[in-house]
Amino acid sequence: MLTLKFIPYEEISHLSMDAKIEKLLEIVKQNKIILMQGRLTPEEETYLIQRTMESINKKFKGVELCIVHPQFKEKGVLKQLRNFFINALAGNSQGITIIGPATIVKKIERDPEKIELLTKELKKKRR
Amino acid sequence: MIEMGKIKLGILKNFLNNLLFKLLRKKKNIKLGIYGPPNAGKTTLANRICLDWVGEKLGKVSRVPHETRQVFIKEKVNIKLGKGGLSFNIIDTPGIATKIDYEDFLKFNLTKAQARRRAKEATKGVIEAIKWLDDVDCVVVVLDATKNPYSQVNITIIGNLAARNIPVLIVGNKMDLKRAKIKNIEAAFPQYPVVGISAEKGNNMEEFYEKLYEVVKKC
Numbered sequence: 001m002l003t004l005k006f007i008p009y010e011e012i013s014h015l016s017m018d019a020k021i022e023k024l025l026e027i028v029k030q031n032k033i034i035l036m037q038g039r040l041t042p043e044e045e046t047y048l049i050q051r052t053m054e055s056i057n058k059k060f061k062g063v064e065l066c067i068v069h070p071q072f073k074e075k076g077v078l079k080q081l082r083n084f085f086i087n088a089l090a091g092n093s094q095g096i097t098i099i100g101p102a103t104i105v106k107k108i109e110r111d112p113e114k115i116e117l118l119t120k121e122l123k124k125k126r127r
Numbered sequence: 128m129i130e131m132g133k134i135k136l137g138i139l140k141n142f143l144n145n146l147l148f149k150l151l152r153k154k155k156n157i158k159l160g161i162y163g164p165p166n167a168g169k170t171t172l173a174n175r176i177c178l179d180w181v182g183e184k185l186g187k188v189s190r191v192p193h194e195t196r197q198v199f200i201k202e203k204v205n206i207k208l209g210k211g212g213l214s215f216n217i218i219d220t221p222g223i224a225t226k227i228d229y230e231d232f233l234k235f236n237l238t239k240a241q242a243r244r245r246a247k248e249a250t251k252g253v254i255e256a257i258k259w260l261d262d263v264d265c266v267v268v269v270l271d272a273t274k275n276p277y278s279q280v281n282i283t284i285i286g287n288l289a290a291r292n293i294p295v296l297i298v299g300n301k302m303d304l305k306r307a308k309i310k311n312i313e314a315a316f317p318q319y320p321v322v323g324i325s326a327e328k329g330n331n332m333e334e335f336y337e338k339l340y341e342v343v344k345k346c
Contacts, residue, residue, distance in 0.1 A: 046283060
């Protein structure tokens with residue numbers, strides 16, 4: 001059974017980088033897949049990888065991660081100005097972040113149009 | 128008159144300071160980091176550069192992922208281009224990954240003990256590579272041109288370098304393989320210079336050095 005845990009942006013936006021990453025890792029270590037509103041900053045993404053590496057052990061093999069953030073490619077001055085204000089106001093609360101434990105999520109495939117989350121087949125325990 | 132003289136003296140002082148700064152900066156060895164996911168060919172590229180300009184290799188390569196598990200540095204690599212030249216310290220880093228499972232290494236005929244040791248060393252290597260991001264002047268990101276470039280590791284590495292204002296050259300490696308598609312990498316990272324090479328065969332290295340020169344000028 002897969003468990004998805006939704007985290008609204010407000011729930012972690014006020015936390016320090018340390019506390020934010022620890023909270024996310026704690027959930028992933030419980031074999032839950034996180035769907036988080038918004039994105040991590042590049043610095044937080046790198047820190048997540050670093051902390052993940054420090055946490056790897058016999059049970060925890062790491063994470064699969066995918067961050068989707070809207071990319072505005074419009075060229076008009078007014079549209080660019082509008083996008084600038086959207087970015088300034090919404091900031092990192094835009095987009096979505098998916099983090100899953102590597103023991104469950106085999107791969108997150110992404111191309112610009114879609115995201116595919118491939119899970120591992122769990123071995124059935126023999127009685 | 129005295130005021131004008133002071134202003135002119137100030138301008139001259141600034142000019143000399145800038146000149147001195149630029150001259151000293153030119154003499155400095157630029158710290159060139161080689162980053163990317165595991166098995167993209169980072170060490171193969173570092174070896175190619177070192178073979179081309181120093182005459183010796185930097186590190187061992189293997190088809191088993193995470194062969195490079197610690198940072199290797201080659202100091203004072205002088206690259207000559209036309210009339211100019213560049214002096215680098217090349218920093219070859221372990222591949223950055225979000226997961227490491229020792230069982231993945233068992234497929235390559237490693238014993239359990241060897242695989243576990245490799246996995247442990249690999250996790251430390253990733254941490255070391257991340258820590259080195261604070262110390263590099265510019266970076267070559269090596270991607271496997273046969274693979275989907277939209278992986279989160281690639282995006283995280285490049286996003287992190289952009290946030291630190293570190294100049295980046297993206298290399299699409301393994302272009303000698305039929306399924307290599309440099310256009311996919313160009314489409315994924317349109318705001319960065321991209322060059323397709325085969326580090327193993329030494330294909331298109333001239334263009335690589337030219338683009339590297341352009342990127343390093345921004346350091």
